[in-house]
Amino acid sequence: MIHFEDATRTFGNRTAVEKLNLSVGKGELVALLGHNGAGKTTSIKMLVGLLQPSSGQVKVGPFVVSENLREASRLVGYVPDQPFLYEKLSAREFLEFVAELYGLTATEARSAVQREVERFQLGAFQDRLTESYSHGMRQRTVFAAALIHQPEVLVVDEPMVGLDPQCIRLVKDFLRAYADSGKTVLMSTHTLGMAEEIADRVAVMNASKLVFEGTVAQLREKVPGVLGTLESLYLALTNESVTEGNVNGDIIKISSSQAIEH
Amino acid sequence: MSANLESESSASDYLDQIERLPTHEREGQLFWKLRLRESRSQLRHLFANARMRTSLVISLSIFFWVGLFVLFYLGFDFVVGQVGLPGATYHAQTVHFVFTLFFMSLQIMLIFSSGIILYGGLYASQETDHLLTMPVRDSRLVLYRFQEALFFSSWGFFLLASPMMIAYGVVVTAPWYYYVYLPWLMISFAYIPCVLGAITCLLLISRVPHLRRIVVGIIALLVVAVAYSSIWQTLDINDADLLGAAWFKQTFRRFEFTRGEWLPSTWLSNGLLEAAREQTGDPGDLPWFQSGKYLIVLLSNALFLHVVLLWVGGTVYRPSYYGLNTRQARETHVHMAWIDRLAEKLLWFLPRETQLLIVKDIRLFRRDPVQWSQFIIFFGLLMLYFANIDRFRQHRQDISVLAWVNIVSFLNLAVVGLILSTFTTRFIYPLISLEGRRFWILGRLPIERDSILWGKFLFAACGSWLPCAGLVLASDVMLRVSIQVIAIHQFICLLLCIGLSGMAVGLGATMPDFREQSPSKIAAGFGGTLNLVLSAIFILLTVLLTALPCHFYFMASESRLQTQMVPPANLQLWLTLGLVGVVMLAAVVTIVPLSYGLRAFRKLEV
Secondary structure (H helix, E strand, O other): OEEEEEEEEEEOOEEEEEEEEEEEOOOOEEEEEEOOOOOHHHHHHHHHOOOOOOEEEEEEOOEEOOOOHHHHHHHEEEEOOOOOOOOOOEHHHHHHHHHHHOOOOHHHHHHHHHHHHHHOOOHHHOOOEHHHOOHHHHHHHHHHHHHOOOOOEEEEEOOOOOOOHHHHHHHHHHHHHHHHOOOEEEEEOOOHHHHHHHOOEEEEEEOOEEEEEEOHHHHHHHOOOOOOOHHHHHHHHHHHHHHHHHHOOOOOOOOHHHHHHO | OHHHHHHHHHHHHOHHHHHOOOOHHHHHHHHHHHHHHHHHHHHHHHHHHOHHHHHHHHHHHHHHHHHHHHHHHHHHHHHHHHHOOEOEHHHHHHHHHHHHHHHHHHHHHHHHHHHHHHHHHHHOOHHHHHHHOOOOOHHHHHHHHHHHHHHHHHHHHHHHHHHHHHHHHHHOOOOHHHHHHHHHHHHHHHHHHHHHHHHHHHHHHHHOHHHHHHHHHHHHHHHHHHHHHHHHHHHOOOOOOOOOHHHHHHHHHHOHHHHOOOOHHHHHHHHHHHHHOOOOOOOOOOHHHHHHHHHHHHHHHHHHHHHHHHHHHHHHHHHHHHHHHOOOOOOOOOOOOHHHHHHHHHOOOOOHHHHHHHHHHHHHHHOOHHHHHHHHHHHHHHHHHHOOOHHHHOOOOOHHHHHHHHHHHHHHHHHHHHHHHHHHHHHHOOHHHHOHHHHHHHHHOOOOHHHHHHHHHHHHHHHHHHHHHHHHHHHHHHHOOOHHHHHHHHHHHHHHHHHHHHHHHHHHHHOOOOOOOOHHHHHOOHHHHHHHHHHHHHHHHHHHHHHHHHHHHHHHHHOOOOOOOOOHHHHHHHHHHHHHHHHHHHHHHHHHHHHHHHHHHHOOOO
16 A cells, blocks of 8 residues: 655755665554654655655555645545644544545534544543643544544554553554554554564664565564564664665665565 | 556545545635634633733724824825815825825735745644645645735734725715725735735745745845835935925825836725715716726736636645755754853853853843844834934924923833833743743752742843843934933833843743743733733833923923923922832832742742
């Protein structure tokens, strides 16, 4: 469903993302990992239409994002790292507005709002103005908005920042269940434990390049001598790849076909 | 090939979802619904939680409107008395000159303000970033943001122009259709420069995103230069020739560029003048029809430009957004500037921790363009005005001129104080609230909490005193007031700076709002409004307490008038009492809020 094809994005002389090739299929949950400034958010912004690739392309289903922006946007639900809410609207009003912008009728919008209110336990505060919400309440409302039109693709940028343990459990269970229902989930995160727990595959970016793509088991094979958690593997990989990248620019990569075979 | 086939078949899978996306009109309806809901909620909030501020804003707006109406009524009454009623040749020429000049100036301001507001709405807004990830048409998004820019840039135009137009209608006893045409003429006129500003903004960001500020700055400077030189040439004349026939003809010619037939401001002026005049005996002469033609010209141009805006928005907006957001980020290296070192040296007498706190606040101030740019604009405009009030130099011996000089000098002092009070409310009052989320740093430092508050007070008082003293001195020098008056003004200015800073810091610490991160919203809350109102009362009391005795005392001495009713000794006593009263008032205004603030700040838990 998601295809980055040689996608490159530069900011003046600086390359933020270099020739990114990454695909995420239906029913898959892929965690995008990387240091700050590695290029994760830039990649996600190209996917949701907030940035255009300098070269290459990004596709959502059959649609090239930069050419069929409205069509691609209809298939995507996006939870940004700094979510936006209208301060003078209640969660219910905000969700109805978003639902109708995605083409739901007023009746459909009302039932979709009810569904998401129940899913994210927004009932107690759905009619209060969002300006009075805590961070957790805001994040849950944003999740509900991203899912109001039941998108084929869910893109989540740093979903766990500032959430309490109960919320984290709720979001983790939901993301896994959403992918299991046949939808596509791409999640950028620094929470390596969560990526290890719920992701089908991980994609690691370092210094604007994709340095690994595959399962955690494949990562273990790729980084011999390092046992234990994804965290230790990730740290070993990113340290190693920085060195290699500086010497000859090689990318450690396992192709998606290999990953699927495994 | 197989991939293409797969893509094609997949596209049809989503056809149902794509086809259900809202139409252009439906998108528009949804945005209007959103806006209505937000406005309703905002109004409910204002009347429930900010009654004082709302009442104050409404009352002041009504006061301002009525004041303008009276001013314009008297002005037009004078003009009609001098040049006759509509229909008279000189009436048409004079009023046409005034209208075209007035609307031309507003037209330029509308172009700038709508362009700048639209820039903020389209390129620097979190809401727009959010909407760009949704299936909203770019042209709709531009229109949605433009409607906001139109509202925020043109409300001032309506506030200024409506009393003027209604006053004119009343003075010339305009027919009923003048008032029917009036709102439509004004709305369709305001739309045109606002659209032009919006299109210019989009094209500018699209073509030269990295030079946008320079281009806008150069154009603004050119406009100011042309306006200033025109005004200068008009007023640079002997008093005897001012308002004479030759002067009028010369001025009329000088501003000919404001009466171009292709200018919307000219269409509006013509439309209004036609609607206001009486019908002549000629049955073919129909003023309502002539005015209607100008209305149609304005409306059709506004609608045409509306279509152009939609097209430009749909074509240019998204690429320009990408262009602006993919520029190379400037790396800013900050270091200890000379101004910080100078501040440290000037504050040598203070404890080291207070010095550091003040230097920190100075750094935050100079690195925040919102603060210093507003400071420069307001104080720059005042300086420009003070530099041009030398018309009183002539006729120095005339007692009425002397009286005016004295009154104007005190009014200028009050204006400086009022401008300063808006700055202390907008920038000093929120300082403590803004420390809220960073308070763990200051709160854990081994320094007295009182030092933090004293640091902010000294920063505000010292920082505001120098520019205010300079402005007041400039006004006094231009008005050539006596050295005693200069000394008194400087003394009052110092008291105002201390009092206003003490009040803003004290009230800010007494009523902090740690949830809000926007200083403008903190200043717009109850505490900020209270601070502004109390500041205005303090300024007016201070100026009145000194201006009246000062006025009588110096008038009596300078004009050598012997007042039998009030002996000079009594006048001196009044002046002394006034000054003592002002010192006591300033002490109360500084000490009471600061002591409350200090008490609240010591107990503060974040």
